[in-house]
Amino acid sequence: SAVISQKPSRDICQRGTSLTIQCQVDSQVTMMFWYRQQPGQSLTLIATANQGSEATYESGFVIDKFPISRPNLTFSTLTVSNMSPEDSSIYLCSVEDRARRVTDTQYFGPGTRLTVL
C-alpha cells in the first residue's frame, strides 16, 4: 500500500488568486493522478503526472489553468490558477497500485477542500 498526504487539507481563497496543492507519497511511484470531486458528480480525472515527462491532461482541463509539477518519484503539485467560484471542489491526488498495476486500482490522498469566494 501507499500512504499519501496532501497540503493544505482545506483553504478558502479569493477569486483571481492561485493555490498550489502538494501531494507527498511514502514510496516511489511512476504514475500519479490528480482528480476533482464536486458534489453530486463523479471523480473527474484532471491529469496524469509521470516523473520526467509533461503531465497529460484530460479533455476540458488545460495546463494554463491547472499546471502540474512532478519533480521526483514521491512528490507532485497541482496549481489551480486564476480561481473562480466554479473551481470550488475537493482535489484529490492518487497513485498507481504497483502491486496490481493491471487492475488500474489506485491509492488516494485525503483530498484538499477548496472554496473560492
Add this chain to the structure above:
Amino acid sequence: QKEVEQDPGPLSVPEGAIVSLNCTYSNSAFQYFMWYRQYSRKGPELLMYTYSSGNKEDGRFTAQVDKSSKYISLFIRDSQPSDSATYLCAMSEGSGGYQKVTFGTGTKLQVIP
C-alpha cells in the same frame, strides 16, 4: 448518457441489514470493476476489485459483475454503523498499460444503530 450510472442515494438501513449497491455502465470494453469506500472528509479507499464477470467475496462484502447486463453490485451483509460512507463504483478497460478509470457518482449509505 453517462458511461457509469450510480444511484446517489442516500440509502438508510438498520444495523444488521443486507445492503445492495449497484452501478450500470455502457462501455462493453470495461474489464476491471472496483468498489471504493469514502468516509466523510477522507479520500476513497479500495474495497474490492473483480475481473470480468462473476462474484468475489471478502468477509461481509460480495462484489458481483454481470457483463451481459452491464451491471455490477456490491452486497454488504450484517451492515454496521461503521459501514456508513459513500461507495463509489469504478471501472477500467485494463488492457495492460495504465488505463483511465471511470467512476460512478457514489452512493451515500447510512447504517442506523
